[in-house]
Every structure is written in structure tokens, then in C-alpha cells.
Amino acid sequence: MILSIGIYLLATSLEKYRVRLVFLALVLYGLLPQYMVNLYQNTFASGIYAIDYNLDSSECNFEPLDDKRINVICDLPLENLSDDEVEFDVRFFNESLLGDQSKLVPLMNEDGPYEVSLQGHETKMVRIQTELDISRLYSYSGGSSSGVHIEILQGNKMRRL
Structure with a gap:
């Protein structure tokens, strides 16, 4: 729900590069959590x-x-x-x-x-x-x-x- 609202507000507030930035936001939303888990495990995690x-x-x-x-x-x-x-x-x-x-x-x-x-x-x-x-x-x-x-x-x- 919050993601949908955020994407909608991003799309309506931009005039130039609207499609590219919305697509980039969706890709980051899909990839960022796994990257953050790997970063945490490799850097800070113990036990x-x-x-x-x-x-x-x-x-x-x-x-x-x-x-x-x-x-x-x-x-x-x-x-x-x-x-x-x-x-x-x-x-x-x-x-x-x-x-x-x-x-x-x-x-x-x-x-x-x-x-x-x-x-x-x-x-x-x-x-x-x-x-x-x-x-x-x-x-x-x-x-x-x-x-x-x-x-x-x-x-x-x-x-x-």
C-alpha cells in the first residue's frame, strides 16, 4: 500500500524522466532488501x-x-x-x-x-x-x-x- 502511494506520488510529481525513475524505484525496491541482508551478514553479523x-x-x-x-x-x-x-x-x-x-x-x-x-x-x-x-x-x-x-x-x- 505504502509502496503504491509512493510510486504514484513520484510519478505525478515528475515531468521529465518519469517512466525511467518509476522503473528505477521498482527495481531498487526488489533488489535492495537482499543486498542489505548480504551487506549485514558480511560486515556486522556475528554468531x-x-x-x-x-x-x-x-x-x-x-x-x-x-x-x-x-x-x-x-x-x-x-x-x-x-x-x-x-x-x-x-x-x-x-x-x-x-x-x-x-x-x-x-x-x-x-x-x-x-x-x-x-x-x-x-x-x-x-x-x-x-x-x-x-x-x-x-x-x-x-x-x-x-x-x-x-x-x-x-x-x-x-x-x-
Whole structure:
């Protein structure tokens, strides 16, 4: 609402270069928030707020061991953007209940949270491997899930990524 009013007032107050400036304002509105987040993480952030997570490159693979157990291997790409070492815990959560694999990912919290440590400016593919008891679930033949949503915790601070 406020953006619409601001763009309208900008457009009506200008005579020359009206279309160009309105277009520039819309582009800045779309790009500036992400740029500001990156600037904050790279410059001022500390602890878990300096951790960057590449959601698109994350993946969990599910391999059945027998009818009651499944082996899960999750690869989570994490980067510490600060100068200092950061130690934190990782938990899994469901952003959406789409497909069988996404229902299995939160079950990994039964063995968690998982401790992770990243040195200053370290980029690391964190591998978390565990066996899950799926005897109370239906039969499962295996598969994978990408775009795994996680929570990182440090003391009483928590971020969902």
C-alpha cells in the first residue's frame, strides 16, 4: 500500500524522466532488501547470524536398510561469513508437507540436534548421517529430498533457513 502511494506520488510529481525513475524505484525496491541482508551478514553479523545456507544445494538421501530402518544422509552447504569460529546446533523442520521424503526429514530430529562448527570464513558441506526407525510408518522404498529446511540454534538464538 505504502509502496503504491509512493510510486504514484513520484510519478505525478515528475515531468521529465518519469517512466525511467518509476522503473528505477521498482527495481531498487526488489533488489535492495537482499543486498542489505548480504551487506549485514558480511560486515556486522556475528554468531549464527553470520551463517549463510544454500538451500538449493542441500539434499537428503534415504536408503532402506530393512522394513523397519532407513539410512539417511543429508548434505548441507554452510558458510561462515564472519572472522570468528561459530559453533551451533542444526535441527530439521518441514516447510511444506509435499511428498513422502519431506515427511521423513523432521524424523531426523530424534537423533538431533546435530553439532556443527565452522571456522572464520569457512565454507563447508556438512554431512549428517543417521539411521531412522520407520516401523511405525508405512513401507518405504527410498529416494531423496532437496531444498531441506533447517533451524540453526546457538544458546537461546534460533534462525530458520
